[in-house]
Amino acid sequence: MEVRLDKYLWAVRVFKTRSDAAEAIRTGKVTVNGTAVKPSRTAKAGDTVAVRKQRVTYTYRILDLVSSRQPAKNVPDYCLDTTPQEELDKLVAPRETIFVLRDRGTGRPTKKERRELDGLMDGIFYEEE
Numbered sequence: 001m002e003v004r005l006d007k008y009l010w011a012v013r014v015f016k017t018r019s020d021a022a023e024a025i026r027t028g029k030v031t032v033n034g035t036a037v038k039p040s041r042t043a044k045a046g047d048t049v050a051v052r053k054q055r056v057t058y059t060y061r062i063l064d065l066v067s068s069r070q071p072a073k074n075v076p077d078y079c080l081d082t083t084p085q086e087e088l089d090k091l092v093a094p095r096e097t098i099f100v101l102r103d104r105g106t107g108r109p110t111k112k113e114r115r116e117l118d119g120l121m122d123g124i125f126y127e128e129e
Helices: 007-013 018-026 072-078 085-089 109-124
Strands: 028-031 048-053 056-062 080-082
Touching: 007 028, 007 048, 018 028, 028 080, 056 085, 072 080
Parallel strands: none
Antiparallel strands: 028 048, 048 056, 056 080
């Protein structure tokens, strides 16, 4: 049995649609055994697939091939999630919240205040990457 990689990733619920899977593969967000591939590549049992979604790189090992979309409870039969814990920790990274003290009743920020807030937020969020 041969299954395209984009169809396999859709079937084991890594992506919501097959076109999302194909687009991610085309844009280099998916690698198989460390190399970039095309959506039409055939998936093979034993392959290691790395999928980058936002800031986290998920790692999966293909256990068995499947071509039709599976219920969530059947996914562990076909795919093993081997994502390292430090990657999963990026999901629950402490979110720095900034609270700007404003006098009660002063209303919404003015355009100038909004620009100052945006500049402050950009400085925090873009330093990490």
